[in-house]
Amino acid sequence: MSVLSNLLKLGFTLGTFLSASFKYPLSLYKNPIRSDCKFGRIIKHIKSAAKNFEGVRRIICKDPPLLRGERIFNISEDLFTCDISMENKCPPECNSYEQPSRSRVVVNCSSTRKHKMPSFCPQQDDLDINFSHNFISVFEYRTYLNRTYSINLSYNRIASVDPFIYGIKKLRNINIQHNEILQIHKNIRLMTNEQHISFGNISIKCSCEMKWIEVWLENQNRRHGVSNSIICHIQGRYIEAITMSEICSAEKPRSAVQYVLLSIVIAIYISLLLCFKMKYELFLLLREFKSLILNRYNDNENLQPNVYAVYISFDAENDNIMKWIKTVVFNLEKKTSKCVCPQEISL
Incomplete structure (x- = not known):
């Protein structure tokens, strides 16, 4: 068990324990110290107090097995973590843990051969999700994204992104490099200056109605140092998105x-x-x-007298037939007040 849990059972509060560590030389030697996230929350204070008492530096870690036998003061604070089980919403085949040193909950599902995003994740806030190197084809909205500040979906097969995702203010960092993005929805303009998204090098279909992408891309690259390179297919040409105004500015509705x-x-x-x-x-x-x-x-x-319509089809190239036609028309014109010359149709 963690030493912190044992002390709390004995009636010590966290404040009392930390206060005592600065006033008295605490001897925790040979206690079964479990170096997990709970212990990680107070390790900074213990290290600060240990400047006055040399004996505190001899505390040895018992659990987890990876850190067994290590002196507490020699362990990186990033290693003080608590694993999260499937019972607590860790996705199948993934590794989830709480990491107080970075104020985050890591959900690592990289290279787990997933074809779609998991339907659930741990209930804690400040999720740092890694779904890279899978076969995911759609970046879908999930409720846990409202508790996520960073997500890595690089090296998948994503062709489309749910437009609703761009409006999630909590989601500060999105990495979808090395995918198959074909279009960028206009909702991407809902992202604030504190948010950034990394597409990498992509080629998409564009129109002059997307001239906004030029300004948006410039702001993203300048504010966050993200090297997004977007090639637009427009009017039968391939151009860089940051030069769209050169083609579209001359067009007037x-x-x-x-x-x-x-x-x-x-x-x-x-x-x-x-x-x-x-x-x-x-x-x-x-x-x-x-x-x-x-x-x-x-x-x-x-x-009115009866009027008849006569259609004559003939070969205008035949001189004999043409001569006969002219004779017929001539005689008709003598006997009628009106005569319409027949339409010549080549046989």
Whole structure:
């Protein structure tokens, strides 16, 4: 057991113990000292008090096995940790422990062949999570991210990031280098100056609506020293994101008047094209329509004479046929007031 736990059972408070360590030479020699996170919380005070009493420096660690036999004062403060079990929400196949010297709870799931982020993590605050070197494809939102200040997702297969993640103020450090990021959501602008994210070298699809990425990228690299290099695929070209303004600054949005004028021009062009290509068909349709209107309003005695439409298909390259066609048209024009020349169709 930890010596601190034993002292508390004897009626000592933490304040009493620390106060006594500065006034009297405490002899804890041959006590089974467990060098865990609980002992780590007071080791600074004991070391400070030991400046006055040489005997305190002989305290030997009994547990954990990794530190057994070591003198307490020779052990790095980072090694005073408490393991967290699966019962206390440590993800399967991961290593979790509390580390008071750095005011954090470490969750190490690196190289555990995970294909998605664990659904739970320890309930403590200030999580420092390592999910690197796995097969995770999506950076999903999890509730434990609200208690996380740093997460490492490098060397995975992440193609997309949940936009909600960028709004988590607690999450100060995000590392997603060496992944397969294809897009960056505009919500990334919700990140404060105290937060930083590391993409590394990536290539994404961009548009001129993403000109904000130029300013954002410059601020990230300047404030945090993060070497993010983002290549944009835009208008069939590959450019650095920090130079997007060179392409997009010259573009001006079209006004509503411009769209209306363009529509009118297109409509006129299509109308003229139809009139030219289908002039005979249009003439016949108009004639039928006119005849229908006149017959509706005229008496039966004043009916218009019957009108017939004749279509002639012929080979204009044949001189004999062409001569005959001209003769037919000539005779028709003599006997009728109107004659529409037939449309020539090559056979």
